[in-house]
Amino acid sequence: MKVKSFKTVILLLAIVSFFSCKKDSSSSDYYVKFKLNGNWVTWKKVVAGELGPDLADPTKTDFGVTANDDAINNVLDISIQVNSTNFATGSYDSDNSNYWVVVSYMKDANTANMKLFDITDAPSQPPSKYIVNVTSITPTELKGTFTGNYLSDWNTGEMMNITEGEFFVKRLR
Numbered sequence: 037m038k039v040k041s042f043k044t045v046i047l048l049l050a051i052v053s054f055f056s057c058k059k060d061s062s063s064s065d066y067y068v069k070f071k072l073n074g075n076w077v078t079w080k081k082v083v084a085g086e087l088g089p090d091l092a093d094p095t096k097t098d099f100g101v102t103a104n105d106d107a108i109n110n111v112l113d114i115s116i117q118v119n120s121t122n123f124a125t126g127s128y129d130s131d132n133s134n135y136w137v138v139v140s141y142m143k144d145a146n147t148a149n150m151k152l153f154d155i156t157d158a159p160s161q162p163p164s165k166y167i168v169n170v171t172s173i174t175p176t177e178l179k180g181t182f183t184g185n186y187l188s189d190w191n192t193g194e195m196m197n198i199t200e201g202e203f204f205v206k207r208l209r
Contacts, residue, residue, distance in 0.1 A: 064080060064083075064206070065204070066080065066083050066084075066177075066204055066205050066206050067079065067080045067083060067203070067204055067205075068083045068101065068103035068112060068201065068202075068203045068205065069201055069202050069203070070112065070182075070198055070200065070201030070202075071197075071198065071199045071200050071201060072196070072197070072198055073196065073197050074197065077105075079103040079104060079105055079106070079112070081104070081105075081106045082103065082104040082106075082108060083101075083102070083103040083104075083203070083205045083206070084101075084102055084103075084205055084206055084207075084208050085099075085100060085101045085102075085177075085178035085203070085205035085206065085207050085208065086098065086099070086100045086207065086208050086209045087099050087100075087123060087173060087178065087207060087209065088209045089121065090117060094121075095119070095120070095121065096117055096118065096119055096120070096121075097117070097118050097120060097121055097122065097123040098115065098116070098117050099115065099116040099117075099118075099123055099170065099178070100113065100114065100115045100116075101113070101114040101115075101178060101180075101203045101205055102114075103203070103205075108145070109143075109144055109145055109146075109147075110141070110142065110143055110144070110145065111140075111141070111142040111145055112139075112140075112141050112198070113138070113139070113140045113141075113142070114138075114139050114168055114182060114203070115136070115137070115138045115139075115140075116128050116135060116136065116137050116138075116168060116170075117135060117136040118134075118135045119134070119135065123170075123173070124170075124173075125170045125171055125172065125173055125180075126169070126170060127167055127168070127169050128167065128168045128169075128170065129165075129166075129167045130155050130164075130165050130166045130167070130184075131163075131165055137155070137166060137168060138154060138155060139154065139155055139166045139168075139182070139184060139187060139198070140152060140153060140154040140155075140187065141153045141154075141187050141196055141198060143196070151189050151192075151194070152189065153187035153188060153189050153194075153195075153196045154187055154188070154190070155184075155187060155188075156187070156188040156189075156190040157188065158186065158188040158193050158194075158195050159193050161186065161188075161195070162185065164184070164185060164186055164187060164188055165184060165185055166182060166183065166184035166185075167182065167183050167184065168180060168181075168182045169181045169182065173207075174207070175207065176206065176207050177204065177205065177206060177207055178203070178204075178205050178207050179202075179203065179204045179205075180202065180203055181200070181201065181202045181203075182200065182201050182202075182203075183199065183200045184198060184199060184200075185197070185199060186198070186199075
């Protein structure tokens, strides 16, 4: 699958997760926490994860974590696709060509000012790179951490620094 097609599938999965998540956080300890432009951000209201066969190719497995801010204006998505039916805990590096790692941030979703930042190299900057460490997979929950340097809007070259984070989310599939 081409990178652009995979990004489209991941974006569609993020949007589906975004609209299918229950928006009641009163009984949830689930969260996605990350450092955005040097400041810690924690989102708890709309967070979810998924792990299962790729919807277009069941010989591949998709892992995903999606989180939204309380206003549901901004979306962070972490996605990994492996070329097998097995997905294990461990470290997944965006530079590794044996699988796909996509980290993206949608700013001002559902507005005319929406921007999509992802692992795209910005002009005059080192390569954009992320490592996702999946530390726990259960039938009901996904947990892990991630590190990276920046995400870029490939249309404008504008950058967003998301440098580290962690997630503990309910598994929807």
